[in-house]
Amino acid sequence: MARNKTRSGLIAALDIGTSKVCCFIARREKGQPPKVVGIGHNMSKGLQSGSIANLDAAQEVVLAAVNAAEKMAGHTIESVIVNLSGGRPESETHTVELPLGSRPIGNLEIRKLNDQKEAMLRQAGDELIHTVPLGFRVDSATGLRDPRGMYGSVVGLDLHFVRTQTAPLRNLETLLGRCHLAIEETVVTPLASGLSALTVDQRDLGATVIDMGAGTTSVAVFHGGQVIYTATVPVGGAHVTRDIAYGLNTSLNHAERMKTLHGSALTSPSDDQEILAVPVIGDEDENNVNHVPRSMLINIIKPRLEETFELIRDQLDEHGLSQIGGRSIVLTGGASQLNAIADLASQMFERPATIATPHGVSGLADATAGPAFSAAAGLLLRSIEQQNDPLSEAMAQIRQSGGRWGRLGSWFKENF
Incomplete structure (x- = not known):
């Protein structure tokens, strides 16, 4: 088996969730989307509300998923x-600023803004996991890709x-260290x-994606091609299952089955006329069941989803x-597969809502x-996407503008 990721041309994504752990191994060929060549997934253990609660149990399922994907990929x-x-x-928006004189904005100002950004990152500490430059601003004009040559105050x-909180991040690092895996990047779900x-157009024009997991529901707002806000609420599909189990006095396994088949x-x-058989919790007699209308099941499910939205x-x-x-809500994640959930989201947010499956990768069975595998597919895309923010583009152009003497000449030109 190949040991060197670079030589083999492989990228690997690991989605660790409350209900499942999934590993995708993909091969990337130039100009082509990543092609999945190895898949491993199984039910989670040792996780609660998206965080690690038992390292030994979590290690067991992560290793099982990774080993299955490695075996398939070879x-x-x-x-x-x-x-x-x-x-x-938690999302935060910050602005670093620089007063201008009478000359136009040049490379020197861009470098000073970059230096301010780097200083802010050093002060932010280890709990900072994403930094996204959204755009330049000159006075009241915002969202600029490249302000060089412009005048302003x-x-x-x-x-x-x-x-993010430090402890869950450290626990994740410890878990993968015990699995002998290095972390290339940690990405919020x-x-x-x-x-x-x-789609690319949705990210550019504005869209809100809601990932409905088992232990948590998270949201990301995209605009101008960038993520501009993320948040998580500690409510997910597992909470709906527990509500059903409690409300109908049945086991969690039967509650999950009822949610999936009849929820x-x-x-x-017609819900009042459809009668469901509900096994009683703790009763070994399989013939001892309660009979309830489907409407009772739905009236347990709906309030929890309304609370989440x-x-x-x-x-x-x-x-x-x-x-x-944007004018669109996009639902994804395993809990988004419930019947009529997009219709409820449309009512709650007063805009169209759709359920999305992962795209941009090939080879998926x-x-x-x-929808349950959108995060894993997105991690593959994250690992190959080019840096596409205005600061990186401007700094790249500055670096390419000349060697040592060229940079020295630019400095004299900008300062004298």
């Missing part, structure tokens, strides 16, 4: 790009930070899901992102091509 991986579902990630750079669930986010006129809607409203997030 290669052994040494590093992965991994998601972070817990840790309560102040030039600035808008930055989007994503912070909604960002990864958005990369595979949204819905909205009621219909209300929490997300309130956060979007609080940060003034309801309109920036039917069993792994659904």
